[in-house]
Amino acid sequence: MATAAFEDIAETLEFLDDWEERYRHVIELGKAMPPLDDSFHVPAYKVEGCASQVWLRPMLTKERFDFQGDSDAMIVRGLIAILHALYSGLTPAEVLKVDALAEFTRIGLKDNLSAQRSNGLRAMVGRIRDLAEAAA
Template sequence: MATPAFEEIAETFDFLEDWEERYRHVIELGKAMPAMDPALQVPATKVDGCASQVWIMPLIEGGRFDFQGDSDALIVRGLVAILHALYSGVPLAEVGAVDAPAELGRLGLQEHLSAQRSNGLRAMVERIRLLAATA
């Protein structure tokens, strides 16, 4: 079961008629996301396997997973925002059980992202799972 924030994104994607509108929406989600403190954009928070620079800093509170994230590319920043909606507030023990490919598949992203961006998205999901598993 996806979080309410992710469900809201999925509903918006259902409403948008073509990929260009969805692409713009992904960018808007990224622009609306709070900026990550540049002091946290260090090698330890950098996600390997992304063509763009991506940083994810875990925030664990009360047994629930959350993170700050950022990217130097607008579309990738939007993908980080989507992942934030998917994982924010999920109990730590359940992060690994989130079926990210299926949930993201509901948005139709895979058909429209380049191979590099798709690989980067998988790398971000794997990093989130690793961070939750080692928290």
């Protein structure tokens, strides 16, 4: 159950020839994200379990799930942008049905991340699922 925005990213990554180009695209996705105001770079929004500094600010209702995110690492910021494309606009109940790690495997990203980045991705997905459960 992937959103149209996520499918657009998947198609672009599939079109790119090598992983260096794909990583560049992921970084560009992160650069294109709106910045998270510094006032949200606080422990309440920090995601534990990431090697990089990561913050996710929930912006959700019972009807729609959304969040803002930021990281001090550009590749992680790109992963946040992809997670945003995967989840934004779904209901909290729909968020809980998404297998993000399977989607990242399908587009080849999970298998091409370092162990630390994979752990961070799992931590971000865990935080998103926790937020969705609380809102559902």
